Amino acid sequence: MIKVKKRKFLLLPGDGIGPEVINEVKKIINWFNNKKSLDFEMEEDLAGGISYDKHGTPITDEVFYKALECEAVILGAVGGPKWDNVEFSKKPERALLKLRKELKLFANLRPAICFKQLVDASTLKPEVVSGLDIMIVRELTGGIYFGEPRGIKPIDNGERKGINTHTYTSSEIRRVAKVAFDLAKKRQNKVTSCEKSNVMEAGLLWREEVQELHDKEYKDVNLNHMLADNCSMQLLRNPKQFDVIVTDNLFGDMLSDQASMLTGSLGLLPSASLGAKNKDGKLRAMYEPIHGSAPDIAGKGIANPIASILSFAMALKYSLNLDNEANALEKAVQDVLDDGLRTKDIISKGTKEVSTSQMGDAIISKLQ
Ligand code: NAD
Numbered sequence: 464m465i466k467v468k469k470r471k472f473l474l475l476p477g478d479g480i481g482p483e484v485i486n487e488v489k490k491i492i493n494w495f496n497n498k499k500s501l502d503f504e505m506e507e508d509l510a511g512g513i514s515y516d517k518h519g520t521p522i523t524d525e526v527f528y529k530a531l532e533c534e535a536v537i538l539g540a541v542g543g544p545k546w547d548n549v550e551f552s553k554k555p556e557r558a559l560l561k562l563r564k565e566l567k568l569f570a571n572l573r574p575a576i577c578f579k580q581l582v583d584a585s586t587l588k589p590e591v592v593s594g595l596d597i598m599i600v601r602e603l604t605g606g607i608y609f610g611e612p613r614g615i616k617p618i619d620n621g622e623r624k625g626i627n628t629h630t631y632t633s634s635e636i637r638r639v640a641k642v643a644f645d646l647a648k649k650r651q652n653k654v655t656s657c658e659k660s661n662v663m664e665a666g667l668l669w670r671e672e673v674q675e676l677h678d679k680e681y682k683d684v685n686l687n688h689m690l691a692d693n694c695s696m697q698l699l700r701n702p703k704q705f706d707v708i709v710t711d712n713l714f715g716d717m718l719s720d721q722a723s724m725l726t727g728s729l730g731l732l733p734s735a736s737l738g739a740k741n742k743d744g745k746l747r748a749m750y751e752p753i754h755g756s757a758p759d760i761a762g763k764g765i766a767n768p769i770a771s772i773l774s775f776a777m778a779l780k781y782s783l784n785l786d787n788e789a790n791a792l793e794k795a796v797q798d799v800l801d802d803g804l805r806t807k808d809i810i811s812k813g814t815k816e817v818s819t820s821q822m823g824d825a826i827i828s829k830l831q
Contacts, residue, residue: 470503470783473533475510475526478555479756480766481539487768487823488537488775494827495788506533511541511555521558530562535782537775538751543758563603566747568736569635570642571601571715572777573753575722575732580800581809584727587699592725597705598650599722600643601715603736605635608712631665631711636672642737643709644681653685653706657694657714669711691718698722729754730767730808733774735781748782750774764818767806769796772826795829
């Protein structure tokens with residue numbers, strides 16, 4: 464069999480359950496290397512609280528440069544109560560923000576898929592969520608989380624004023640909309656763009672730019688615009704009307720969390736953050752489960768590794784164009800769920816509880 468070029472993943476397991484779930488991803492990477500002769504290289508390093516404890520910073524320059532050089536970063540989760548009192552700029556979560564900003568990861572892809580085997584785990588009626596498959600594309604490096612001026616300053620009469628600024632340029636809007644249109648073409652060919660153009664100028668610009676890009680380059684994709692508050696309501700009323708939703712950083716933060724809960728479990732959902740291509744045509748990217756470090760269950764061997772494993776499937780698809788391998792991995796996850804194996808977070812009557820590592824092993828055995 465012909466060996467493909469070595470491709471390097473930087474694994475940053477992080478804190479809490481991060482190392483436990485990333486350990487299962489490592490097993491899967493090893494399986495692909497051994498059984499499919501895919502010469503993936505893995506390098507592991509510290510990010511988050513564990514890096515702060517060792518180096519006094521949530522991410523060292525050395526690790527950051529490794530992230531710039533690798534094919535893709537695979538992150539577990541960062542943070543936890545241990546670091547609650549650490550100064551703001553040194554908090555574990557700053558590692559994530561630095562990676563997102565410096566790697567220019569402007570498009571955050573969050574699928575919300577309701578696995579048919581877990582339809583009862585959703586708080587919504589089965590007929591509303593069964594078969595749900597939405598992709599939310601959230602702008603990740605602009606908008607109110609990064610806009611200047613920002614801060615808290617004293618004003619007259621002894622009061623203080625908190626300031627954040629919501630800004631977007633045409634190019635920031637267009638590049639993320641382009642990602643959404645391209646994705647839609649591989650899915651149901653439908654994009655819903657969300658903003659608040661009724662009350663925000665930046666929202667109006669968002670709507671105009673998305674429409675213009677559509678009319679020039681993506682006429683064949685169905686586009687509709689929706690106010691973000693209406694989208695929030697529609698996600699609960701009739702979520703299956705959506706295919707790809709594209710929206711800004713703030714609304715995306717909320718809508719994607721809301722959409723993820725339609726599916727019932729945090730432990731199942733992956734995410735990808737994509738950046739611009741570098742001069743070698745390489746797409747900068749980071750893949751991570753949407754859940755956090757789950758300090759309440761860390762070290763118990765019960766965390767669900769599926770979100771991390773599906774994040775790796777996204778890496779195969781979006782960073783390496785290995786669609787067949789990604790599909791095989793996704794199917795292996797479905798097969799294991801079909802067999803009734805469940806980690807504690809998704810256990811239900813008539814299913815069998817397995818540990819984190821047993822779940823990883825079962826997925827690998829389905830890949831065989
Ligand atoms: P969380 O996602 O860590 O946990 C929420 C609940 O879901 C907990 O009950 C947890 O046990 C459960 N859960 C989460 N992932 C699970 C999994 N894979 N398997 C089984 N159960 C799972 O959110 P939180 O409790 O709000 O945050 C804990 C810490 O994680 C905080 O320090 C927070 O800042 C951090 N955090 C990090 C990220 C990240 O690294 N991307 C994201 C969110 C939160």
